[in-house]
Amino acid sequence: MIQPFEEDEWNVLKTYTDARIALGRTGVSVPMRExxxxxxxxxxxxxxxxxxxxDLSGELKDAGFxxxxxxSRAGTRDEYLRRPDLGRILDPDSTETLQPSGSPDxxxxxxxxxxxxxxxxxxxxVLLRLREKASERGLTLGPVVLAEQARVALADEIGSRLNARLTxxxxxxxxxxxxADSMGAYLTFAPQPGLTDERRNCISNIRRQGLIPDLAADxxxxxxxxxxxxxxxGVGLKDDSGGPPDGALISGV
Structure with a gap:
């Protein structure tokens, strides 16, 4: 006998989250559509x-960046996934590319x-709004760095080589x-190779259905x-600004 589909009593909560809740059931099974x-x-x-x-070069040029x-030293995507350590180190050609010119904030x-x-x-x-807010405060931005096969800590070496106050x-x-479209932002003051995660601040779940880009930049x-x-x-710097939550830290990047 085929069991009828039963709605979940928590169905109303689906209005507030994209999480997989209140799926309903058919007998003891998850419904086929779910x-x-x-x-x-x-x-x-x-x-x-x-x-x-x-290729963001056109958009960046048009915006004046x-x-x-x-x-990174991860040569392929599979190597990047297998060897997180290689994603934290610049390859030799990129090292030569990064020549400092000034000390951007x-x-x-x-x-x-x-x-x-x-x-x-x-x-x-996020970048456009961040530039606007930095200009209002008299803070300088360095050149935008487009990094492939990158892990979070790659920013430490990049920032150190370009004499940045903060990345x-x-x-x-x-x-x-x-x-699948969630972006994170990691901030590091006085970047240098060898820093660990307690020296960073993270804002995560930046996306249209999460923390929208304008609020993330704020x-x-x-x-x-x-x-x-x-x-x-990092851990010594707290966000006590109120407003929408930053979201949970996503580890392993």
Whole structure:
């Protein structure tokens, strides 16, 4: 006998989250439509991991940004996934490319991370608003650095080589089954190779259905001002600005 579909009593909560809740049931099983939706979401997440950083040069030029291209020592995507350590070190050619010219207050790195598609969609709106807010405060931005096969800590070497006071790396987070387009922003004051994660601040879940880019840029600037005032970033720098939550830290990038 085929069991009828039963609605979940928590169904009303689906209005407030993209999480996989209140799926209903058919007998003791998940409904077929939910099983197929899960497989589709899993496929989107896998696609995001293997997505490539878009050619943002045209958009950056049109917006008046100088930019530099670099890559890590991970030669292929598979090597990047197997060897996170290689994603934290610049390859030799990129090392030669990074020649300092001045000491910018803020250096923004746009990196593929674990979801280049998230960065392709969300990085430029954040960058534009961040430039606007930096200009209002008299802070200088260095050239935008486009980094391929990059992990978060690659920003430390880049920032150190370009004499930046602070780095902001916009990077694709590990895709979730309801958020393959989620981008994170990591801030590090006085970047230098060898720093560990307690020296960084993270704002995550930057996407249209999460923390929208304009609000993310506002929070990034709030933390930048705090970092410059206190001379520190990471666990010693707190976001007590109120407003929308930053979201959870996504590890492993």
């Amino acid at each position: 099983s197929l939706a899960f497989r589709l979401a899993h496929a989107h997440a896998k696609d995001a991991v293997y997505s490539e950083l878009a 100088d930019f530099i291209r670099v890559r 803020i250096l923004v790195i746009i990196a593929d991370g674990l979801s280049a598609s998230a960065v392709n969609e969300n990085a430029l709106p 902001v790396i916009l990077i694709g987070e590990r895709p979730g089954l309801s958020s 929070k990034i600037m709030y933390l930048i001002e705090g970092a410059f005032r206190l001379g520190i970033s």
